[in-house]
Amino acid sequence: KAGVTQTPRYLIKTRGQQVTLSCSPISGHRSVSWYQQTPGQGLQFLFEYFSETQRNKGNFPGRFSGRQFSNSRSEMNVSTLELGDSALYLCASTSGQGGKTQYFGPGTRLLVL
Amino acid sequence: DAKTTQPNSMESNEEEPVHLPCNHSTISGTDYIHWYRQLPSQGPEYVIHGLTSNVNNRMASLAIAEDRKSSTLILHRATLRDAAVYYCILRDVDQGGSEKLVFGKGTKLTVNP
Numbered sequence: 001k002a003g004v005t006q007t008p009r010y011l012i013k014t015r016g017q018q019v020t021l022s023c024s025p026i027s028g029h030r031s032v033s034w035y036q037q038t039p040g041q042g043l044q045f046l047f048e049y050f051s052e053t054q055r056n057k058g059n060f061p062g063r064f065s066g067r068q069f070s071n072s073r074s075e076m077n078v079s080t081l082e083l084g085d086s087a088l089y090l091c092a093s094t095s096g097q098g099g100k101t102q103y104f105g106p107g108t109r110l111l112v113l
Numbered sequence: 114d115a116k117t118t119q120p121n122s123m124e125s126n127e128e129e130p131v132h133l134p135c136n137h138s139t140i141s142g143t144d145y146i147h148w149y150r151q152l153p154s155q156g157p158e159y160v161i162h163g164l165t166s167n168v169n170n171r172m173a174s175l176a177i178a179e180d181r182k183s184s185t186l187i188l189h190r191a192t193l194r195d196a197a198v199y200y201c202i203l204r205d206v207d208q209g210g211s212e213k214l215v216f217g218k219g220t221k222l223t224v225n226p
Contacts (some may be wrong), residue, residue: 004156033213043157043200043216056211090156094212102214104156 004105012111018079021108025093032074037088086112117201122221125191133186135201145204148186150197196224
């Protein structure tokens with residue numbers, strides 16, 4: 001099976017812009033979670049989507065949003081970018097039935113100037 | 114969120130065993146102990162998990178204390194490819210089946226040739 005793929009791999013934006021990141025889960029997986037990784041805060045959970053519905057949410061401002069499509073692909077959007085949003089954004093997929101291993105993609109590295 | 118405590122860094126020599134400790138004194142009866150590792154420039158990768166009994170797989174072994182307040186990840190023969198940040202995580206699954214991984218700072222393992 002192909003692994004989790006994320007596009008783009010690298011992105012440079014300026015403050016105030018918005019960005020959309022994409023994640024394609026492993027075939028058959030219905031749950032997609034997003035994480036933000038920064039040197040200062042480490043890996044932090046953003047949100048999880050299952051069957052096109054947000055099922056869980058971390059402690060991030062409303063500028064961070066996401067969605068999931070019927071084919072389980074997911075996008076996350078960050079509006080009004082701030083310098084502090086520079087990070088590695090990782091998505092992970094599971095079958096969606098609680099307690100399963102999460103499989104991570106390689107991440108999208110976002111730099112906000 | 115239940116917390117784990119790990120040493121910031123450890124060093125090992127190639128082909129020697131490595132014991133990576135983790136304290137999780139606030140663990141609840143239903144928390145599984147998961148280990149993930151993150152190689153440089155990659156997303157986290159599942160290593161092993163367990164509940165009460167010791168576990169073995171092709172990558173590593175997990176030894177869990179009888180009171181479950183600590184655990185140890187054992188790499189039987191470290192290789193240079195095992196150099197990574199190792200995260201000990203208490204898996205949090207809510208009633209809806211949603212699972213989020215709460216990452217700590219992890220242990221950066223250096224393997225010397």
